[in-house]
Amino acid sequence: MNDRVRPKKHLGQHFLHDTGIAKRIADTLTLEGYEQVLEIGPGMGVLTQFLLEKKLQLTAMDVDTESVAFLEAHFESERLTVLEADFLKFPLETIYASEAFAITGNFPYNISSQIVFKALEHRAQVPEFTGMFQKEVAQRICASEGSKTYGILSVLVQAFYDTEYLFTVKPGAFSPPPKVDSGVLRLRRKKEWTLPVSEPLFFKVVKTAFQQRRKTLRNSLKAFNLSAELKEDAIFGQRPEQLSVPEFIALTQKIANDGLSTNG
Template identity: 50%
Template sequence: MYTLKKSLGQHFLKDEKICQDIVAAMPVHDNMQLLEVGPGGGAITKYLLQIPGITFKAVELDTEKVEYLQKTYPAIQGKIINEDFLTAKVPYEGEFSVIGNFPYNISTQIMFRILEWKEQVPVVVGMFQKEVAQRIASGHGNKDYGILSVLFQAYYDVEYLFDVEENAFNPPPKVKSGVIRCKKLKVPYDIANEKKLFTLVKAAFNQRRKQLRNPLKGYFDKEMLQDEIFTKRAEQLSVADFVALSHKML
């Protein structure tokens, strides 16, 4: 078989119904390109390999798991990229969707990496530690709402689909999990300067308990800082508010 590596945040799904539900959450169409991140022991990979009419690849850092997958699922030959997803090159030309039971210790970094590829990625279906899934899906005015919520929702419509209990895994993690689906916005926000938006959101949430006037004073002129919006805290602003503010930055 294979060994579990805690250093890679490995918890493998054993609940077949959950595996099937995750795969079913991905909209499929002919000739689509699909990338699985962190296939591990192949819990959802075996179902993904059965989808007709698509091109499939998987990225897996752990060489032992790559060898196991190649022995267990011959159909995966030539479809595994044995690299770190966080440093791997874009795996396809053109659009591709992303799916995975994402390693919990790097799941936030995975989402920021996907944001770098957002022009090519129309759909993401992923399982995360529940609090991370809630954070990505959270709306403004909620304590879970933060940097990742705003930056991902600036480009994607995020749905929280379902919870996954600890006993669905081997070994059981100490936390519950959650599955989300992110679809590219049909009507995108008017983001004039992406770098400014990212800078604004990160600065605002780095001092999330303070009125925005404090963390953002270096990014707007004094007159602008008198606007009522700067008396609010970061979590009170919608994605649209942040986008609009980014247009007025120095």
């Protein structure tokens, strides 16, 4: 496709022009358990064209008026809806109600983490999430405990989804080329994706722990007013990046039980 839409720096736009890569991203969707797909940031539709070759209903959402006009002019399909909207602000229930849908796209790097956090809020409806990120962010999402890149994003995503880092994309595949490599990943929701602890408390524990990642949990979780007895537990002598996701779930349960016994 010709470069008829001007990439806008303030929107973090880098248009993928390598059709081989676009087809590979489209093929990351398994289409297992859903027919609805939401593409975020379609630009000029290099990925859209390959998604429409599949048996799915596609909503392409872009905040850029110029991109929306281009898509509407160049794509005609009963299975495609083009929306001019900001994914981070858009009420997804107006499209999907309680229906399952997957998310994919070549995500604007400046908001990619926020896109993942919003997807997590809708995890009951999102069995699969695939797409392209800045490589560093994709690696962070897929990182294991003990890694320097393991953090809030890693733990919260992996609590609900199995993560796969699929392949790396070089800057030359884009116009204009970004200054960093990109990474494509796939998240598939776990069969058991509800936690055996309070999910709001789990989110709070993870975020609080990593805000001071160099400190031990005994020090970084002081705001929870833990009992002296609980603080003697060996887990509180560790730093957050040492804990696996199941250990964070166990930690949350210990804190919940401590609160009940302290206030009881």
